[in-house]
Amino acid sequence: MAPPAAIEVEAVTDTSGVTVPDPLTVPVKSNEIYGRRKKADKRQWGVAAPSDSKDFRLRSYEGRPKARRWDHYITHEAKTRKGNSLKQAAKFLSTPGIISLGGGLPSSEYFPFEELSLKVPTVGHFSEAETKDSGVVLTAGKHDLANDKSIFDISTAFNYGQGAGAAQLLRWITEHTELVHDPPYEDWRCTMSIGSTSGLDMALRMLSRPGDMMLSEEYTFSAAVETAAPLGVRLAGVPIDAEGLLPDAMDAILSTWDASARGGRKPHLLYTVPTGQNPTGATQSAARRRAIYAVCQKHDIYIIEDEPYYFLQMQPYTGPNAPDAPPPASHAAFLKSLVPSFLSMDTDGRVMRLDSFSKVISPGSRVGWITASEQLVALYKKHADVSTQNPAGMSQLILWKLLDEHWGHAGYLDWLIYIRLQYTQRRDVILAACEKYLPKAIVSWRPPMAGMFHWMQVDFTRHPDYPQKSIEEIEESVFMRVIEHGALVMRGSWFYANSEERHDTLFFRATYAAAPAEKIDEGIRRFGEAVKEEFRLGKENGVNGYSNGH
């Protein structure tokens, strides 16, 4: 096992007298957190053993306010759900010496896996090439727990689990959440999700009823619209600027809400992607977030904070010819550079934060987590126990071996810094290509500060068929021409929060996350050619080897 990055730690004393590293002012070293872990009850490492994220928090939360109760928003479905009664019988398993003929758990004897190994990067040597050369192999045996080799193994992870996920990984997730967000109320909890799309689905079944409307950015993640629609929940778009959601506009919408004109009750939910928003790439500043939170307090709005891109915050954009900004000098500097989350300012417990490993480790893990008040986390867990169950134990074991047993918290922060610099490079590539290839009279953009998306506005009023053709028709026409030119970008209209609302803007979304640099460059070149052709700029249509009809 590789040693964690050896950055100096300055421990500080918490109000409770417990010494914990202060994540926002001092560097953090994996082993320091590790060493300070409370003595854990070993029973929770067992098969399908219950655990509670409360027990994994390092700070004292005494004296902090308790979260508000949300009974007035909680659905009949969520209120009447009883959870899995058989899992509740697990409490008798702590009787010393008891022989269980109770739970219908298969014996691990019949899991046809003796060992699982992963080759992964050591801290500081994160690239694919370095991993090939200097990567280490982590191995999970079948009975490592019984053999005292590890606290997590195949026989445990590959069996049934609790909806909250396995204690081993839940501990790491809770510590990470505390380290990064330090929620300012007493009774916050984490529980695993099988990803944030499911997290939103479950949140809506808990907090919304058919006929409800939910606020969001006026352009928003289309899957959120599509998850909500069949539940009878429509989105109401809030105007945005370069920093995303506009608090005054949101306040105005709520203050003047006309249920009959809107065809829905005044919203009590805000769905927002505050950082590197999909599709606009906008990132709300700290001040913006505080202003939005205040509006939510004023109108008693509950916030669903969907944050897959939180750790894809990039280095400042210095422009095409300026030197790069220096990378974060320490873990503390890195954490400090991040925009504070809604969770970190949530004195009321009115935020359900959705976190995901998809963008920073692997979407194929299907492991995420939510952080919210005890009341809502308890409801979420009950629902999970009778629907999604726990995230795949196979994924949990893989993540735990990497994150807890190998990298530790500090190593993970190093990984996140690595990702940050990589995405910065990728973003700079797409911006350079845009500078080079796009006709600025037609296409305009702002450098994204976070996330995977570059959002390009097209001035449809300059289109030769405007105003005979509608915005959506022009969008369709440009889109198809881009395809003809051999590139795929997403149409802005696919991201309308509410397609019944009037839209007078036209955008395309391009991602710099997926393709290699030369493809990004070439893709944008093709996009530029298609736009020029479509808007009859410079060259005549049909020039450059492109004909109209194909």
Added chain:
Amino acid sequence: MAPPAAIEVEAVTDTSGVTVPDPLTVPVKSNEIYGRRKKADKRQWGVAAPSDSKDFRLRSYEGRPKARRWDHYITHEAKTRKGNSLKQAAKFLSTPGIISLGGGLPSSEYFPFEELSLKVPTVGHFSEAETKDSGVVLTAGKHDLANDKSIFDISTAFNYGQGAGAAQLLRWITEHTELVHDPPYEDWRCTMSIGSTSGLDMALRMLSRPGDMMLSEEYTFSAAVETAAPLGVRLAGVPIDAEGLLPDAMDAILSTWDASARGGRKPHLLYTVPTGQNPTGATQSAARRRAIYAVCQKHDIYIIEDEPYYFLQMQPYTGPNAPDAPPPASHAAFLKSLVPSFLSMDTDGRVMRLDSFSKVISPGSRVGWITASEQLVALYKKHADVSTQNPAGMSQLILWKLLDEHWGHAGYLDWLIYIRLQYTQRRDVILAACEKYLPKAIVSWRPPMAGMFHWMQVDFTRHPDYPQKSIEEIEESVFMRVIEHGALVMRGSWFYANSEERHDTLFFRATYAAAPAEKIDEGIRRFGEAVKEEFRLGKENGVNGYSNGH
């Protein structure tokens, strides 16, 4: 890679002229099925590439009837769901040479995994000890697909996917389903689930409305009750005998349904666990299934066939002192020994079958699948795409390496035969212990033919406190005394389909799946002691070191 089990194949000619092995009359060899696979479109092996189980079926389904349409049962939620529009944009990716700046998929460059290896048993050497000695190591590299080493790899499996799951594993699942069940209608399809609990949750959201009632065995899987209840769906128990659900009783219930007395509409759904039912262990015979199916046709009932224990069908019980029945002589004999599924007799397409790897490979995979008509599978996929998404790619890769690339279909059947014999031994252990330790005047049982559960009836009328105490009070008293004696069994009342219905039976459920043989024996001994004490049999209360108060 180990060679597949070398059992002779006799291929037969399908009505369509395509030569396929007939699973019910001839042995099946892995490579024969493998070799006959249709030439697959390679594009479907790619990241988040769409695929359709239709393309993986080997038989011709021409001339078979089409499934009925279920529009009259499909909910508003399911009808209005549009699916994930961005995933639909994937269709443009097949344009030759296209550069995608479209989908927000992270680059596999940032998946910190270079290689994943698994040590697994070779065919025929399945035990833990043998796997340690002679197991082989399967390895998935990061870019095996690009390097032509394999059709599935880390860069693909660990990225986003389609709700149906990855084509690689979906092919194997479809072939397996065809091999075992050969559904008798034309337009059947498979799609992956994240497990059957979620499958039921999604089926109910597709097919039931608040206020509905759903038929099931009068004792049923408690999580099914708990999944249904918050959706406003109550279960109506149908009387059972040793073969499970009684078709005549079901017909009578439906024919005389009184909505106002029942407090719910006449049911249009049957939830049944036909094989090794949880908790009763009952297995419906083929004739019983046909009779139930006919009742469902008569009353237009849609069937949810939940079959986690299908391959835990055991050898015939020969009694404590008789020699064991010989194991299946061939794959064909094994498949023939299995009770035919509802799916295999489903000429109407009125069955949604829920399959799961939980009991035969590992619950921690959180991978299962459903088989149903194209109409319902399409709705299921759409729902998955905006909620659960695909099962974890990490699990899918692990299962595929084992099932497709290593064992093949024939090797998997050998594994299932191994499991069958193992469960037979375990069942025989619990039955021997019951013969030895239980007071037959009070406790009676039937040998289970399938599954994980032994269902023991207790004659409460012999309890010293009867009739002063209710059945549930006596059950509670026995349960707590069993705990005192150091064993855990499940209370029958936890499995009431409907706790408002009158119950005049008292049962306990014990599992022989989990504990080693000596623990099963000792657990039943403790159960017997507790029952004797509770019913004041033989010894006085307080004898044997047990006192009343603890």
